């Protein structure tokens with residue numbers, strides 16, 4: 001194929017029928033690339049009952065929306081979504097395809113790349129155009145280094161690390177076109193299926209929405225020690241407790257609290273890093289935080305290099321005095 | 331039932347950060363010679379997930395497949411020492427650029443050499459390059475379904491069912507065998523090698539192939555190129571809060587954060 005044109009963003013929706021934050025972030029990234037190329041931004045909107053959201057995609061920056069709306073797409077499934085994306089891509093013939101580096105996007109991207117016989121760069125944090133092609137920067141070695149990836153073939157496909165771009169703000173005065181694409185997936189032929197979704201029960205505010213995160217590491221020593229962190233959430237508004245992989249693996253708390261390359265990516269205003277060493281695989285999930293505050297008994301701990309404020313000391317002595325003082329100041 | 335586990339040998343990803351650096355001319359990461367080799371983290375969890383099925387389903391064979399430049403037998407035999415049965419090594423001196431899609435094509439060709447299988451289990455991503463492409467790419471090349479980042483795995487007749495972590499909870503999805511499942515560390519601790527396992531592993535002779543032994547492998551162009559490898563700029567500007575003792579530092583920290591209106 002030749003005459004590739006524009007950027008195709010693969011949108012993702014929440015179960016409440018809204019775009020995921022990753023989609024608004026991708027539209028910011030796409031707008032920048034589109035400006036450099038002077039080419040349009042398209043959005044693939046795939047799901048069941050999604051047609052009426054095409055205007056929302058246009059408001060966020062789409063020049064053209066390709067809607068694939070069918071009950072077979074009610075839930076994300078690699079097998080069905082790969083067919084849908086590949087079919088839209090064949091119709092659009094884009095220069096670049098962007099997906100979120102979300103649980104579904106990072107699974108879908110490589111399948112689409114094989115189907116379109118092209119390459120993909122995953123978990124990218126910045127995107128540039130060089131000679132009409134994408135150059136995507138991604139992290140290596142658990143976040144220690146960066147690699148710039150080039151693409152010998154079109155389309156150039158990238159999944160984009162959460163929070164690498166600010167989400168596009170909707171502008172209802174924007175105009176764009178919508179086209180419906182009918183994708184034939186015979187459900188009888190499918191070799192995989194969606195079984196069920198179990199909603200996480202989170203006490204209080206969700207990690208992704210928290211303004212302040214209190215993260216405890218292996219150095220918390222025990223579940224009892226770790227549970228003490230919940231005292232913060234009573235004193236600080238919009239706050240939530242998180243963990244390192246070592247803390248979750250030690251069963252101080254559940255795996256769903258884990259921050260990092262395996263776990264969640266967050267970027268709160270304040271991130272308390274308590275009794276954790278600051279391994280690159282952990283920092284990959286929290287280095288976008290505006291302020292990191294470290295409490296660690298080891299003055300050489302890597303976490304201090306990544307922090308705005310630091311206290312050297314045993315958390316068991318530092319934290320009670322810290323919390324008492326906070327109560328005094330209230 | 332036969333399960334193939336893919337395993338990559340990498341420098342210990344949890345070695346001190348100072349032992350890793352960048353050779354910008356060669357465009358690659360250089361690792362100090364003192365860093366031991368290890369089986370890539372998530373791949374040991376893939377082996378664990380496969381062995382849990384073996385524990386449950388009598389007559390299950392677990393075959394380990396590794397593609398690499400310089401295999402250290404004692405390291406790459408770890409899944410065997412954990413309880414897997416056989417080892418296949420594809421040795422290739424030309425992996426430096428790490429083009430994941432090319433690696434997936436090579437593994438797919440090796441799997442065609444290995445014969446019948448029911449399930450392929452891979453780590454969700456490697457611990458050095460973190461690309462997360464090989465498992466999904468492998469499935470697409472072999473034309474079989476894929477389920478990724480499993481935090482729980484169950485065999486249900488000729489279907490494999492997994493739980494995967496999504497933004498707002500857990501999705502449960504299933505695929506008909508043969509299929510590819512990629513595994514995340516949340517499935518829970520990977521078993522240690524027992525003394526008996528280590529002794530047994532010593533006796534296992536790997537089947538060793540070079541790329542030219544893989545008849546199904548077609549020549550292909552690279553799918554991506556490495557333009558540059560570099561260390562991100564970082565400058566530390568931490569302000570240390572130092573009181574008379576740890577408790578005093580805690581109090582001063584609270585005052586400081588209030589002053590700065592951070593909390």
Ligand SMILES: Cc1cc2nc3c(=O)[nH]c(=O)nc-3n(C[C@H](O)[C@H](O)[C@H](O)COP(=O)(O)OP(=O)(O)OC[C@H]3O[C@@H](n4cnc5c(N)ncnc54)[C@H](O)[C@@H]3O)c2cc1C
Nearest residue numbers: 217218219244245246260261262263275276277282297315
């Ligand atoms: C492929 C791969 C993926 C990974 N993914 C993740 C991930 O997503 N998230 C993640 O977190 N990790 C991940 N890891 C693990 C990561 O490399 C580290 O091992 C882990 O983050 C360490 O957790 P930690 O900082 O809690 O523990 P440690 O590194 O053991 O640090 C504990 C710290 O606590 C301090 N301490 C001990 N006692 C006290 C005390 N009483 N008071 C104050 N300080 C104290 C110590 O000085 C030390 O600095 C991954 C690793 C690999 C290989």
